Amino acid sequence: MSDVLNRIRSRPRGEWARVQRKELPAVADQVVEALQRSIPAMSAFLREIDREDAQWAVEQALLAALGHHSPETKETDAGTGTQADNVTAAVPIDRARRQLFTALMGEEEFPESRLTELARSARWPLPETVRAIALASPSEVPQLAAALGNALVSPVESELCLLIPDPEEDREALETVLRGRTAAVGHTVPLSDAGSSVRWARRLLELTPPPAAPGANAINGGIGTNQDGKVLFVDDHLSMLLLLQDESLACALSSRWLGPLAELTPRQSERLEVTLLAWLESGGAPEAAKTLQVHPQTVRYRLRQIEKLFGSALRDPRTRFELEMTLRGRRLLGQIRRQRTRAGRRARTNTTGVRPLGVAREARVNGL
Template sequence: MTAEASFPARTRPDQNPWAHIPSELAEHIQPHLQPLAEEMIAEIQSQVREYSRGDGPYATMLRTIVERALQHFVDRIASSGGPPDSEFFQTIGRGEAGEGRSLDPLQSAMRIGGLVAWRRLSENAYDLDTRVIAALGEAVFLHQNEIAKSAAEGYHQARAAVAGEMQRRRRRLLDLMLTDPSAGPEAIADLAAAAHWQVPRTVAAVALDIRHQDTRPPAFPPDVLSDLSRTQPSLIIPDPDGPGRAQLVDRALADCSGVIGPTVPVTEAARSMQLARQILQLVQRGVIEAHGVVRCVDHMSTLILFQDETLLSSLAELRLAPLAHLRNSQQDRLAETLLAWLQSGRNANEVAMRLHVHPQTVRYRLRQLEELFGDQLLDPDLRFELEIVLRARRLQQGSSSPSGAGSGEGHRAVSGEVITFRRY
């Protein structure tokens, strides 16, 4: 491009470079756009691997971008500025995101194209005023920066939209898997494919308690299905027994309370969640002590004990009736001794070690128990029932509410009902 005349620089109070470029310069640049476009395309293809092929979608898109960018640049000179072609280049960015490609090749192509354009313009602008040349150079790189910014905006908008849609699909998948009765494997597989979630062989459900979570929500590995917005925040962990998975889960749940249900087939995730929530209720009541992540498999016997607390209370009333007339402190000492005796194979010395008391004290208490319970202690079935209610009693005492302290009773709310356990 050769300008046949020098154009006086126009000055405006703003520092917009377009204001200092003569609009007539557009007429001199226009005939040279096609050769310039070809040179820019060739340079980009030689330096950016993704555009190195002379055909295909990348090459077609490259030509469209280069020609559109050059024409819009000339149009902006003719109009002494004007807004950048934001919508077009946002669309280009969204297209890159939609195809799953990185934005790096496009941004590299734009930088290379800008350098080539400025090189050719500066070589042929020797008879222009220096202030015009400076403004022209600034306009070239401002134009390149604006279209690169627009492409990036479109790209990130599309990525955010895709991520949001994937998250919604994964939440629907989690809902489907936690439905009772459970969904069939075909329905799970179809929604999993739409959510880009690989269906594992086994899963474990996690019931979370984040009521007192003051920090930001915990971050989980990308293959974990999560929904913290539910009334009962929930997770589904794929392949929970795989190598390193236990440590990974422990780290993810380090800052919140959670109970991991048993490992089950994918179609039984709802059952795993049901058991996890039941254990979580016992944790919240203090029946089960929580030290880090709680796993259902470590507390199944406790869960069995508390499946029907009304029945458990009735059994305790029946089997511990011999203690009912004693003072609370006597009840506690004898119940503790009897449980230790049953658990230690009825060995008085081991009971003494467990309770940290003198063996003679244990023998004295055992004689009291023999007088109170009589032949019941000789019956294996009755001893089994005694151990059940004594284990439950010990757990209940650890979770007694302040309202029951000193009253001889501990009150527990279960499924909206208040169940009363008498102390014996």
């Protein structure tokens, strides 16, 4: 016990809650073992009940003593006052953790008593808040889950996701643990809203570009490049995720507000779009010229063209807001599509080297 306390106290104070949760199962096991050895009556009592139930009770008592929550009690049968009919059958811990993760996603209704039983079987005390992490690669998952404070781990479609209990707002610590991995960290939410943190972490991971070559430049307004599996945080990309939560709506918004540009050539339309967005973001022609790296007179000439197309609507604050939101969405969609195109090209390049000899010879004969 003293060794555990020393390990907790050796950490920075902000990490005590996470370390306590990580160490509690082992402490509870030691307490139960000590009770069995030192108190004969307690030893006889513990032989009559499941050891995991005893450890769970000790964990809850320790959590309450440490000020995390009130002690949890199991429901008793109204007629007999026994627990036998209400305690679910023992579930292997790995399966219980997966089931608990699924239950916390909120896709199905789970009574609170069922969540409590799953948490007991999973040896995962229910926290007040959680934070999700979506990983592109499942490397060293057990060690990673332990380092993050007894995190729940479960696959969600093609990604591996973790739920961190009662996360500390320490970005540097998370970045250190996740260094070298491509990962998206969700926002901190109440336990009842865990599915939201998982959903937006997965969405950010989906929008994350693959690791880029050294020297690649970030695209203004988006995620940019992902150098060496850099960790991304949902909190840093809330507006982007909001704009791109439904690509079809973003396209509908473009059709609604960018109609005056429809008669122009693609090159003309793109030039006026970037000029209008730079003007809306910066508030003036000289500032927009700096952003676009062109002469201020060039910006003023384009703005006169834009005013002819849009008329007095540009003086309306609501119209300017809608236009800026539309143009930001189009810029982000363009970035995502270019990333997907580059990823497809890399995939095709990787497959050309393993083409069968006969196919390659036929291609040269046909001049392809």
